[in-house]
Amino acid sequence: MNITVYNEREKTTLQIEFNGKTVTDLLKELKINPEVFLVVRNNEVIIGDETVHDNDVFELLSVVSGG
Amino acid sequence: MDCFHCSKSAVIEVQHGALCKTHFINYFEEKVLKTINKYRLIGRKDILCVATSGGKDSLTVLYLTKKYCERNNIPTKNIRALAIDEGIAEYREKTIIDLQKFCSDHQIPLEIVSFETELGKTLDQAYPIINKGTQKKPCNVCGVWRRYLLNKYAAKSGATKVITGHNLDDEAQVIMMNIFKANTQLAGRMGPISGIEESEHFIQRVKPLYFCLEKEVRLYALLKGFQVQFTECPYSKEGFRHHVQEMLNDFEQKYKGTKQGIINSFLALLPNIREQEKGRIDEIKQCxxxxxxxxxxxxxxxxxxxMIING
Incomplete structure (x- = not known):
């Protein structure tokens, strides 16, 4: 499936082909520590066991302050 | 995953289970208000100066300080916000805009003090000069001047307490940094109430977010709709703290509860550390x-x- 991921910290938007199942799988694939990001889909914060669907758009919000 | 308390979708997993938006907000606010009560961080007669930057931690602590005062019939006119503008290009000016809007929306008076006006140079200008002779990192310079101005202007405003937005992650990092550097004297000054309890020169600093993970604070600010944009201090990766922060986040991912464990262990040891450092900790002079x-x-x-005057 194809999904879009916006990373707040890096200020990047990636279109990726994803073959995993859950948000946890996605973060693992992106090598992102779930302790330092919140995951938002359709303006809702979601947790790791949520299923990823084709054409999903995710925002990864940095938990760590930049200061 | 559903909320531990109801059938709504969870927004976070905490130690005792997953929580939906409503139950997380309740859990978070209760935790902060309990911390204030347990450690007596705010008294009825206190004049409160909230150290603010416009980031998630300071907006959250400012909001919850006001909420605590309202809930306990403490006059909210006793609350004021103080921000220090270090003069870091492309960084602080952005968070100050958010802060000004927040204070205006919540009717909290805000004072902004800048390094440039008070000390003659912005951090960007001062750091290379000081670094030349001392090898000090920008965070060392910034920290010293920030604490100096915070204490000075809090005192000027008549404050009896300085409230800061330090969260559990910040505190766990500093505990580990003090251990790595064998700095037991500094460790003795830490805790939900930091600084010297009784000194005419030093205003006590208190930390209502002491038991809140940074992730929880970010989530709370997001769910409450606080306008917080992610901005990164250009110097943040140069400091020792950055490495400790990454190490602890890595540990937390592998071993859940690591940061809380550090805080719990430290609080259990703190009375002994203070006893050992007695005399040294209590000694505060006047410049x-x-x-x-x-x-x-x-x-x-x-x-x-x-150093700056001498170039």
């Missing part, structure tokens, strides 16, 4: 040049000011 709090004859802020 012979500026009159502010100092741990030696001339405070570090004045020493750095002199």
């Amino acid at each position: 012979s040049r500026c009159g502010e709090a100092a741990n030696k004859e001339v405070c570090n802020a004045c020493v750095m000011k002199e």
Whole structure:
């Protein structure tokens, strides 16, 4: 499936082909520590066991302050 | 995953289970308000100066300080916000815009003090000069001047307490940094109430977010709709803290509860550390040049000011 991921910290938007199942799988694939990001889909914060669907758009919000 | 308390979708997993938006907000606010009560961080007669930057931690602590006062019939006119503008290009000016809007929306008076006006140079200008002779990192310079101005302007406003937005992650990082550097004297000054309890020169600093993970604070600010944009200090990766922060986040991912464990262990040991450091911790002097709090004859802020004057 194809999904879009916006990373707040890096200020990047990636279109990726994803073959995993859950948000946890996605973060693992992106090598992102779930302790330092919140995951938002359709303006809702979601947790790791949520299923990823084709054409999903995710925002990864940095938990760590930049200061 | 559903919320531990109801059938709504969870927004976070905490130690005792997953929570939906409503139950997380309740859990978070209760945790902060309980911390204030347990450690007596705010008294009925206190004049409160909230140290603010416009980031998630300071907006959250400012909001919850006001909420605590309202809930306990403490006059909210006793709350004021103080921000220090270090003069870091492309960074602080952005968070100050968010802060000004927040304070205006919540009717909290805000004072902004800048390094440039008070100390003659912005951090961007001062850091290379000080670094030349001392190898000090920008965070060392910034920290000294920030604490100096915070204490000075809090005192000027008549404050009896300075409230800061330090969260559990911040505190766990500093505990580990003090261990790595064998700095037991500094460790003795830590805890939900930091600083010297009784000194005419030093205003006590209190930390209502002491038991809140940084992730929880970010989530709370997001769910409450606080306008917080992610901005990164250009110097943040140069400091020792950055490495400790990454290490602890890595540990937390592998071993859940690591950060909380550090805090719990530290609080259990703190009375012993304070007893051991007694005499050294309690000793606070007055700077012979500026009159502010100092741990030696001339405070570090004045020493750095002199370096700048001498180029």
